[in-house]
Amino acid sequence: xxxxxxxxxRDFLVDSHEGLDRLDQDLLALDRDPAATEPVASAFRxxxxxxxxxxxxxxxxxxxxxxxxxxxxxxxxAGRRPWSREIADALLATADTxxxxxxxxxxxxxxxxxxxLEPEGxxxxxxxxxxxxxxxxxxxxxxxxxxxxxxxxxPPSALQQQHVRVxxxxxxxxxDLVGELVLARNHLLRSLVxxxxxxxxxxxxxxxxxxxLDHVTARLQDEVMRTRMxxxxxxxxxxxxxxHDVASACGKRVRxxxxxxxxxxxxxxxxxxxxxxxxxxxxxxxHGIEEPSARVRSGKPEEGVLRLTAFEEGGSVRxxxxxxxxxxxxxxIREQAIARGLTDAERARRLTDEECLALVFLPGFSxxxxxxxxxxxxxxxxxxxxxxxxxxxxxxARSRAGRGTTFEIRLPLTLAILPALTLEQSGxxxxxxxxxxxxxxxxxxxxAIERVGGAAGxxxxxxxxxxxxxxLLPVVELGAWFGAHEGEAPAPRHLLVLAAGTRRYGLAVxxxxxxxxxxxxxxxxxxxxxxxxxxxxxxxxxxxALILDAHALAQRxxxxxxxxxxxxxxxxxxxxxxAPAPRIPxxxxxxxxxxxxxxxxxxxxxxxxxxxxxxxxLDDHPVVRLDGEVLPVAAFAGDPSLDVSGAFSEPRSWxxxxxxxxxxxxxxxxxxxxxxxxxDGGGARPPAGAPxxxxxxxxxxxxxxxxxxxx
Amino acid sequence: xxxxxxxxxxxxxxxxxxxxxxxxxxARVQEVLRPLPVTRLPLSTPAIAGLINLxxxxxxxxxxxxxxxxxxxxSPAAGLLVVRGGECPVALLVDAIGDVRRTESVPALAAExxxxxxxxxxxxTLALPGELLAVLDLDRLLTRAFAPLxxxxx
Numbered sequence: 001x002x003x004x005x006x007x008x009x010r011d012f013l014v015d016s017h018e019g020l021d022r023l024d025q026d027l028l029a030l031d032r033d034p035a036a037t038e039p040v041a042s043a044f045r046x047x048x049x050x051x052x053x054x055x056x057x058x059x060x061x062x063x064x065x066x067x068x069x070x071x072x073x074x075x076x077x078a079g080r081r082p083w084s085r086e087i088a089d090a091l092l093a094t095a096d097t098x099x100x101x102x103x104x105x106x107x108x109x110x111x112x113x114x115x116x117l118e119p120e121g122x123x124x125x126x127x128x129x130x131x132x133x134x135x136x137x138x139x140x141x142x143x144x145x146x147x148x149x150x151x152x153x154x155p156p157s158a159l160q161q162q163h164v165r166v167x168x169x170x171x172x173x174x175x176d177l178v179g180e181l182v183l184a185r186n187h188l189l190r191s192l193v194x195x196x197x198x199x200x201x202x203x204x205x206x207x208x209x210x211x212x213l214d215h216v217t218a219r220l221q222d223e224v225m226r227t228r229m230x231x232x233x234x235x236x237x238x239x240x241x242x243x244h245d246v247a248s249a250c251g252k253r254v255r256x257x258x259x260x261x262x263x264x265x266x267x268x269x270x271x272x273x274x275x276x277x278x279x280x281x282x283x284x285x286x287h288g289i290e291e292p293s294a295r296v297r298s299g300k301p302e303e304g305v306l307r308l309t310a311f312e313e314g315g316s317v318r319x320x321x322x323x324x325x326x327x328x329x330x331x332x333i334r335e336q337a338i339a340r341g342l343t344d345a346e347r348a349r350r351l352t353d354e355e356c357l358a359l360v361f362l363p364g365f366s367x368x369x370x371x372x373x374x375x376x377x378x379x380x381x382x383x384x385x386x387x388x389x390x391x392x393x394x395x396x397a398r399s400r401a402g403r404g405t406t407f408e409i410r411l412p413l414t415l416a417i418l419p420a421l422t423l424e425q426s427g428x429x430x431x432x433x434x435x436x437x438x439x440x441x442x443x444x445x446x447x448a449i450e451r452v453g454g455a456a457g458x459x460x461x462x463x464x465x466x467x468x469x470x471x472l473l474p475v476v477e478l479g480a481w482f483g484a485h486e487g488e489a490p491a492p493r494h495l496l497v498l499a500a501g502t503r504r505y506g507l508a509v510x511x512x513x514x515x516x517x518x519x520x521x522x523x524x525x526x527x528x529x530x531x532x533x534x535x536x537x538x539x540x541x542x543x544x545a546l547i548l549d550a551h552a553l554a555q556r557x558x559x560x561x562x563x564x565x566x567x568x569x570x571x572x573x574x575x576x577x578x579a580p581a582p583r584i585p586x587x588x589x590x591x592x593x594x595x596x597x598x599x600x601x602x603x604x605x606x607x608x609x610x611x612x613x614x615x616x617x618l619d620d621h622p623v624v625r626l627d628g629e630v631l632p633v634a635a636f637a638g639d640p641s642l643d644v645s646g647a648f649s650e651p652r653s654w655x656x657x658x659x660x661x662x663x664x665x666x667x668x669x670x671x672x673x674x675x676x677x678x679x680d681g682g683g684a685r686p687p688a689g690a691p692x693x694x695x696x697x698x699x700x701x702x703x704x705x706x707x708x709x710x711x
Numbered sequence: 712x713x714x715x716x717x718x719x720x721x722x723x724x725x726x727x728x729x730x731x732x733x734x735x736x737x738a739r740v741q742e743v744l745r746p747l748p749v750t751r752l753p754l755s756t757p758a759i760a761g762l763i764n765l766x767x768x769x770x771x772x773x774x775x776x777x778x779x780x781x782x783x784x785x786s787p788a789a790g791l792l793v794v795r796g797g798e799c800p801v802a803l804l805v806d807a808i809g810d811v812r813r814t815e816s817v818p819a820l821a822a823e824x825x826x827x828x829x830x831x832x833x834x835x836t837l838a839l840p841g842e843l844l845a846v847l848d849l850d851r852l853l854t855r856a857f858a859p860l861x862x863x864x865x
Contacts, residue, residue, distance in 0.1 A: 482754070524769075527857075
């Protein structure tokens with residue numbers, strides 16, 4: 001036999017796998033509606049194509065199996081055999097055998113021209129079964145509709161002729177080049193801006209050309225990104241079969257409904273979605289959907305429904321897998337989490353229902369009372385979560401007792417270019433994907449990162465933490481981790497609240513610079529081990545910036561999985577220590593002299609920023625225009641360092657607190673808004689109108705009451 | 712791979728580190744670069760100087776001085792030697808880049824005994840007119856550079 005060209009073989013494998021997926025779907029469609037004719041024809045075509053290529057490639061074993069399956073389908077198509085359970089099972093078994101042989105061929109490829117391509121194997125049992133199903137004495141056709149004539153033409157689909165098969169690596173190379181082009185454009189635009197206002201005709205022409213280049217580059221980037229997109233249905237092509245198999249094994253009846261198959265995702269993400277979806281579907285059938293008898297007792301139809309929906313939502317893709325089963329019992333989850341030592345009874349009691357549901361994503365968690373061979377071994381959900389988070393996505397669950405459970409997956413549209421924050425630490429610039437960032441807090445000088453725990457008496461030991469509202473966040477100090485170039489790392493000015501799994505933590509950094517779209521570039525795989533980076537990118541000025549990996553950072557900092565439950569429970573523990581006083585949200589502001597003052601958030605309509613130039617004078621009173629209305633302004637709490645009447649000469653913007661009192665609204669100018677904090681009320685209510693000293697986060701703060709201070 | 716005797720013409724790319732004269736096979740050298748801004752790679756071994764942007768490709772920079780045990784350089788490095796090292800190219804940071812030297816049947820001196828850090832990475836020493844050229848075993852050099860922190864220290 002002639003050695004087979006590798007390319008031809010690869011195409012054959014890809015085509016055949018697609019054909020088999022289609023075959024599965026057709027067979028299951030027939031199972032629902034045995035009278036349908038189109039699925040028979042389509043299934044026949046799939047096997048026929050595989051068989052034809054096999055004989056061309058000299059794959060005799062595969063050819064025999066495909067041929068036997070095709071003969072049976074031909075009998076069905078001709079109406080000689082009525083569709084039956086046995087035929088369906090025999091044909092599904094055929095698809096499985098073909099897959100096994102294909103896998104063997106795939107692994108033997110490149111083993112040398114003399115090695116046989118096909119794996120050894122005995123298919124006699126299958127061939128016999130197919131023959132028995134197909135050749136038994138023809139009975140009266142059970143079909144009501146006339147069978148499709150055997151001469152049905154099989155024209156190649158018109159769609160196929162408009163498509164070109166492109167090697168993925170070539171697409172990746174094009175994407176890389178577009179990334180380069182984006183960076184070159186950034187460089188050009190920056191240089192143009194820096195060279196000053198262009199004057200004269202040639203310079204004007206250059207600016208125009210640059211603008212056009214900018215426009216075309218953006219469009220090209222978009223188009224190339226789209227060429228890498230695949231419909232999300234590629235990730236769930238195997239699910240109908242999986243649902244069928246798992247449901248049969250569990251003795252349940254389950255129907256899979258899909259919606260939004262055409263939603264598109266980067267092909268790498270489609271790939272990454274396959275395993276987690278398999279886990280979730282197995283899980284939903286095994287644990288979610290009840291036995292048919294139990295369903296009937298609770299007034300539901302015998303057949304359970306698994307609904308898979310995909311849609312685009314604000315630059316990301318959302319997938320929902322909903323079952324109409326028994327739902328997850330929050331009580332059971334609590335008990336299990338305690339039984340498995342993931343949390344203790346006291347903490348578990350304090351968890352909200354939502355927090356309880358998040359526990360199912362912890363490693364080692366399972367509520368299944370018996371371990372089946374399908375699921376319940378305590379692996380699966382945490383693996384699914386890890387796989388989804390590895391590509392920058394997130395997963396959550398919501399559940400209603402008796403009504404079912406819905407798993408929600410969010411994924412970015414693409415991996416190649418992603419929005420990121422750039423930040424500076426110890427003289428280097430880093431990028432952090434925005435998907436990980438929940439919140440950005442500016443650290444004022446008096447909002448220190450505290451340390452808790454550690455050996456008694458050992459100064460400077462203990463874990464760094466930050467009080468964010470009523471939560472104690474573990475903090476990773478980037479400066480301490482990444483070491484200053486020389487000497488001490490400068491004090492962090494920003495704290496990023498990051499999500500890594502079910503855990504939240506703070507990342508203290510020297511400075512957050514900007515947001516920009518970055519092109520992710522791989523780094524040497526030898527560096528990845530034990531690192532904290534997801535890759536690197538090239539900045540507008542050509543320098544390399546590392547991309548921080550929120551998970552790896554958390555892991556390196558010792559916020560490991562073992563501590564997960566404890567960490568989830570930590571904020572609750574803190575909450576419990578605080579007397580259940582009413583929490584009053586306060587807006588914390590700072591005057592130019594560094595005096596902290598607070599005002600009850602409920603007293604404010606809103607906070608608006610105004611440029612210095614926006615302040616005008618009307619009847620000798622400073623005013624600004626807001627919503628077509630003239631708003632009188634004054635310095636907040638009579639701050640003497642803010643000379644509102646003298647107008648603001650320095651060009652900057654001023655936060656104005658809008659207070660809707662009587663006789664009308666008034667704007668109060670402050671130098672800086674610091675934060676929003678919760679205050680426990682501190683006992684008695686302060687007298688109105690007068691500044692009142694309270695202690696907030698161990699700092700004396702003036703609490704200003706606005707009621708009655710109208711203009 | 713450097714075990715073969717020095718028979719026939721061979722070409723070496725030479726460079727200087729801490730006063731020493733070194734060479735690697737020219738065939739393994741992809742290109743020679745002027746110094747570029749190097750982005751530091753925190754949490755890595757001291758032998759990894761950082762990353763550079765080589766026409767859009769991210770290339771790891773190895774601090775050759777550190778790997779050879781010659782200590783950190785006081786002055787900024789003068790040259791980068793991009794070599795083919797495994798699946799990704801790697802840039803070697805060197806004090807100065809020298810000429811390409813061709814040798815024809817130059818008798819190789821015996822490989823230096825692996826007495827120190829440097830010695831164990833020298834495949835052999837060539838006696839060129841007027842100087843000795845220590846030919847480095849590139850693969851061993853890179854393995855050493857990428858070794859995890861503990862190993863590098865031991």
